[in-house]
Amino acid sequence: MKQDDNRVTEQPSPYEDLRGLSLRGLLEAINREDAKVHRAVARTIPVMERLVEQVVARMERGGRMFYIGAGTSGRLAVTDASELPPTYGIPFDRVIGLIAGGDGALRRAVEHAEDDLAGAWRDMMPYAPCAGDVLVGVAASGTTPYVVGGLREARRRKLLTAAVVCNPASAAAAEAEYALEAVVGPEFVTGSTRMKAGTAQKMMLNMLSTAVMIRLGHVSGNRMVDMQLTNDKLVERGARLVAEWGGIDVEAARGLLLRSGSVRRALETLNGEDDVS
Structure with a gap:
């Protein structure tokens, strides 16, 4: 053929x-x-x-x-x-x-x-x-x-x-x-x-x-915990994720996220530095 x-x-x-x-x-x-x-x-x-x-x-x-x-x-x-x-x-x-x-x-x-x-x-x-x-x-x-x-x-x-x-x-x-x-x-x-x-x-x-x-571990649950915070939309998405996960209000979550620099580190802070997986 x-x-x-x-x-x-x-x-x-x-x-x-x-x-x-x-x-x-x-x-x-x-x-x-x-x-x-x-x-x-x-x-x-x-x-x-x-x-x-x-x-x-x-x-x-x-x-x-x-x-x-x-x-x-x-x-x-x-x-x-x-x-x-x-x-x-x-x-x-x-x-x-x-x-x-x-x-x-x-x-x-x-x-x-x-x-x-x-x-x-x-x-x-x-x-x-x-x-x-x-x-x-x-x-x-x-x-x-x-x-x-x-x-x-x-x-x-x-x-x-x-x-x-x-x-x-x-x-x-x-x-x-x-x-x-x-x-x-x-x-x-x-x-x-x-x-x-x-x-x-x-x-x-x-x-x-x-x-x-x-x-490779870049997702926790069903969330993108390692996403880059490169624009306002992604910062807001990350803040909502941290708020939902940590049971805190969105404004507090946004502040924690911006101080931490990433969703993963923010969640680790909320969890007492335990690894997010």
Whole structure:
């Protein structure tokens, strides 16, 4: 079987004459297609469970997690990585997102950057990747050379490798030890993988990183006790959390939070310096 035969993401949309649909019909059809995504993602959970266990073990020993991707996949990867420090208080160099073409490609496509087989590893080199690290390649098609080449080199150098893809039996999956394959079917607009495939990848990255952060102890109960207090909204959220947890009024909680510098330290103060877990 030729590789292209497996590219479900490139198959024709099951809907004809999209402009001929009523506006209600158009929106309902997109929503109907989106409903298929969660079922496809659910089928990745057994593999994801094993992956999370391995990622946590490596990060507990000081390892880092890298994401690589191109286009929509790269933007999703960079977004997920960049949201973890403010949400869970981890250093910015623990989970690193890289997109083909560099940060400029987040806003404007960089031609042919994704075709560079050696590009991802070259982009990782300033971070001195080592065998204790993890590399997650994100590619809807599973064929992007930037991702395939990065996974191949990382695996050769003994990094833990995983692929987040939306086609079966892809080149990226073949290069990875753990393949998260959410096969969502043809896109509503033929080949537009920013739609169902992008949604599936966003869900899988959310599940992966959230599970890892929880297992690493950055959540207490169901609360983000290590979140960074970088704006008024987060200060207010933290104050409410401290107030609820400690049984004190919000104003007192806000003062304690600002003096302590973090939700975790504020709660430890309320608990008599006991560890919050």
